[in-house]
Amino acid sequence: MNTLSAFQGLRFVVVGLGREGQALALYLARHGFPVTATDIQPPKKLGDVVASLAEAGVSLVLGEHPLSLLDEADLLFVSPGIPLEIPFLQAARSQGIPLSTETRLFCHLCPAPVVGITGSSGKTTTTTLTGKILQAQAEHSGSPRRIWVGGNIGRPLIEVVDQITADDLVVMELSSFQLEFFHPTLNETVPADRLSGALGDLLSGWSPAVSAILNITPNHLDRHPSMKEYVQAKRAIIDYQRPTDVMVMNLDDDMSRTIGRQYPARARWFSLESQLPGGAAIAGDTVALLDAQGNVQPVLPVAEVKLRGRHNLSNILAACLLSHAAGASIEAMREVISTFTGVEHRLEPVRELAGVRYINDSIATSPERLIAALNSFEEPIVLLAGGRDKHLPWNQAARLMLYKTRHVILFGEATEIIAAAVEQARQDISDAATTLHRCTNLEEAVRLASTVARPGDVVLLSPGCASFDAFKDFAERGRVFRELVSRL
Structure with missing residues (x-):
């Protein structure tokens, strides 16, 4: 079993004090390692975390990433989403200083088997379902096995790695930002003499024994240099599997089908x-x-599924295969799927008011996810969309808006980009009756939606964009939407 003590004597720098960076800096400091943490934000923007890190003995360098930090760094731990192109990381790579992440360190230290799940959409729903099915299986079988769920959702798993045993099971959602650090090519500039022992093992390629790629569609191209790099990051979840490992793949998704073969x-x-x-x-x-012979083994009727949308049926199928590969019974699958109503911010019912249903799908940060949301409803839709554009194509989503919505209410930085796509699509759909509106922010958009919606309509927040023009993340955007709707 890999242990943290094998890294004794190394000096760590944690780059970025988001959720994972904070957890990792505290974990390393509490285990007696010299840790420096740096974030481009000043102390007042980081809040209470500054005091807790300082109290734990973490050296803090805030408001900048000075290159002098590299003089006494043996390994950088980079928070997900920080571009590899920033000068600080470019300088580290040119000096042969290795890079890793909290997620990769957790996988290195974790004594339990890992089920890993990635995809452009559906990750959180599938991860949550898989974890719940495996938990139900453990409870019904009387097994002492504990199921730990995390990664790109929930608490950073490094916080609990010391509690996990070889008899447990870990279910991880893994984003492209996390997976790109699973490739050893990321550290190809590191001198060979640094790649021995525990550090070499940490920087080697690794994939979970049971993995899933749910789908791969254009996403995060504001962060990855190209679609090629985005796909390459996703492939890390299966690149280093052995022939006896299991990969769960989507036959209906062109990219997943090609990769899986x-x-x-x-x-x-x-x-x-x-x-x-x-x-x-x-x-x-x-x-x-x-x-194996193709004989059908029923899990439950589709009519008993509580989740809305065909895309969620796909997520359910993936969760069944993942949990089955990890030892779950059909009975456990049936019990969980028949009662599971979803995860917050994912087609989440918020309120029904005057015959109008308000739905929070703030997780929809790409046009592809907006399309899935629109296809989940037969009722007339008043759509709220917008935010920060991610440089993804809008033509398909714009056409569907004209077929599925009575009103499209736009807000945020991407307003004119989306509006242009809708007007372009309207040239080919001459009978489209959709009314297009522009608002300055989400609050104004919700007020307008409440005035134009009729009984029987669905007011759907499914932005199709990132949230960072006005919110910390999609979850904050969803919470604000719920609060605004509650005040109507």
Whole structure:
């Protein structure tokens, strides 16, 4: 088993004091390691965390990333989302200083098997479902096994790694920002003499024994240099699997289908359209697994599924395969899926007022996710969209807006980008009756939606954009939406 003591004598710098950076700096300091943490934000922007880090013995350099920090750094831990192109990290790489992350260190230290899940959309729902199914299985079987769920959701798992045993199981949501550090090529400038022992193991390629790629569509191109780099990051979740490992792949997604056929690990396919032996599918009107001979093993009728939308049926199929590969029974799947109503900010019902339903889908930070949300409703829609554009194509989403909505209410930095796409699409859909509105912020958009919505309508917040023009993250945007709706 890998231990933290193997890194004794190394000097660490944590770059970025987001959720993961804070947790890692505290963890390392409490284990007696010399830790410096740096963040581009000044102390007043970071709040109470500054005092707790200082009290734990973390040296803080805030408001800048001075290159002098590299003089006494053996390893940098980089918070997800910090671009590798910033001068500080470029200088570190040119000096041969290795880079890693809290997530990669956790996977290195974790004694339990890991189930890893990535994709452009559906990660959190699938991860949560998989964790709940495995928890139900453990409870019903009387097993002492504990199920730990985290990664890109919930608490940073480094906080609890010392509590995890080899008998437990970890279910991790993994983003492209986290996975890009699982590739050893990221540290190809590090001299060979530094890549021995524990540090070499930490920087080597690694994939979970059970992994899933739910889908790959254009996303985060404001952060990754190109679609090629984005796909390369996602592939890390299966790149280093062994032939005996399991990869759960989406047969309905072009990119996932292509990638899944290139690897030696045991592929288990899920599909809403096809049925493959060893996979999961919709068989008639039933969510089902298929055995190695292709025989259908019913899980539950689709009518008993509480989640809305075809995309969520796809997530359910993936969760069934993942949990099955980790030892769950069909009974545990049926129990959880039949009662699971979703995760907050993901097609979350907020309120019904005067016959109008208000739905919070703030997680929709790309046009692709907005499309999935629109396709989840048969009712007339008043759509609230906008925020910070991620340099993704809007043409398909714009066309669907004209078919599915009565009103499109835009807000935030991307207002004119989306408006232009809608007006362009309108040239080909001459009978579209959708009314386009522009608002300065979300509060104004909610007020307007409440005045134009009719009984039977759905007011849907599904922005299709990042939130950073006005909010800390999508969760804050969703919370503000709920508060605004509650005040109507």
